[in-house]
Amino acid sequence: MIDRMLTRIMLSFVAVFLVAFSLAGVAMAQSDTLSDEMLDTIRARCSNSQFALQQIEKRDAVSRINRGRAYDQMLRQLSAFNSRFAYNKISSPDLIQYTTELQDAINSFRSSYDKYDTDIANALKVNCKEKPSEYYAVIVKAREDRNTVGAQVSKIEELIGKYREAIVKYGEGLK
Amino acid sequence: MSFTPPLTRIKRFARKVVYGPKLPLALTGAILLTFALTIVSVAWYTLDGSSKLDLSRPGYERERSEVRTTETQKTYDTTSPLNQQAIDDFLKEYDDRSKELSGYGSFGDGALDDNDIQLKSQTGGNSSTE
Numbered sequence: 001m002i003d004r005m006l007t008r009i010m011l012s013f014v015a016v017f018l019v020a021f022s023l024a025g026v027a028m029a030q031s032d033t034l035s036d037e038m039l040d041t042i043r044a045r046c047s048n049s050q051f052a053l054q055q056i057e058k059r060d061a062v063s064r065i066n067r068g069r070a071y072d073q074m075l076r077q078l079s080a081f082n083s084r085f086a087y088n089k090i091s092s093p094d095l096i097q098y099t100t101e102l103q104d105a106i107n108s109f110r111s112s113y114d115k116y117d118t119d120i121a122n123a124l125k126v127n128c129k130e131k132p133s134e135y136y137a138v139i140v141k142a143r144e145d146r147n148t149v150g151a152q153v154s155k156i157e158e159l160i161g162k163y164r165e166a167i168v169k170y171g172e173g174l175k
Numbered sequence: 176m177s178f179t180p181p182l183t184r185i186k187r188f189a190r191k192v193v194y195g196p197k198l199p200l201a202l203t204g205a206i207l208l209t210f211a212l213t214i215v216s217v218a219w220y221t222l223d224g225s226s227k228l229d230l231s232r233p234g235y236e237r238e239r240s241e242v243r244t245t246e247t248q249k250t251y252d253t254t255s256p257l258n259q260q261a262i263d264d265f266l267k268e269y270d271d272r273s274k275e276l277s278g279y280g281s282f283g284d285g286a287l288d289d290n291d292i293q294l295k296s297q298t299g300g301n302s303s304t305e
Contacts, residue, residue, distance in 0.1 A: 063280030080251030150283035171262035
């Protein structure tokens with residue numbers, strides 16, 4: 001019993017160390033690739049950069065809110081139309097499939113935006129005058145996470161297009 | 176002055192609380208409950224991400240005006256027959272919403288480039304990992 005507990009505690013310590021070392025590694029890798037000139041630029045423009053970041057965060061929050069609301073409205077419309085197909089006893093598995101995929105993509109959009117917003121909040125917390133490389137590492141992560149949000153938006157647009165095409169086909173069948 | 180064992184003292188206090196005036200007990204209970212509910216609601220507000228999207232905070236006045244106003248929830252007909260007219264009506268609303276979506280930021284504009292976040296070196300010598 002005690003042996004098992006000790007093993008667990010040791011494993012936990014090893015895991016914590018591994019995570020800490022990998023994070024430090026990422027930060028060091030970033031600082032290795034940043035030139036002295038870039039580090040000086042970050043130090044010199046620290047306040048301006050963080051102000052610009054704040055403006056981007058605010059602008060993105062508006063996009064996130066507007067998109068979220070529009071997606072919700074769209075999903076309600078799709079669900080109702082799928083129900084109408086079912087009520088009229090018309091089989092429409094493709095429509096249901098697209099709606100499910102759309103719901104999943106919207107959920108992923110929301111969670112990836114949360115991640116991205118956390119990165120921006122972290123970047124705003126870093127003292128970039130003292131830790132320019134750490135600041136830049138967080139910015140790089142924020143860029144990656146923002147790209148993920150952008151990819152989700154593209155996926156949602158693609159699914160919206162696919163659903164439309166499918167509806168048009170059903171319409172042609174009704175003629 | 177006689178010594179009273181702690182357990183007896185606790186019992187006496189509990190009896191005093193139970194059989195004594197109820198107002199202090201009720202007030203204490205109400206205050207504790209308020210604290211607990213406040214902690215839960217603030218934690219909920221922070222952890223579920225609502226705080227990140229709350230534009231009612233100070234400093235977000237301009238952004239508030241850019242947020243699309245919430246429409247009254249439309250009720251959709253789910254039981255009428257499906258005909259060409261129904262498809263056309265659906266597509267009209269669907270296309271309007273798609274058009275509206277294209278007017279919002281798509282997060283694919285490279286807004287975090289060095290230039291946009293004021294990190295572009297004056298001489299252009301940026302050897303970042305990008």
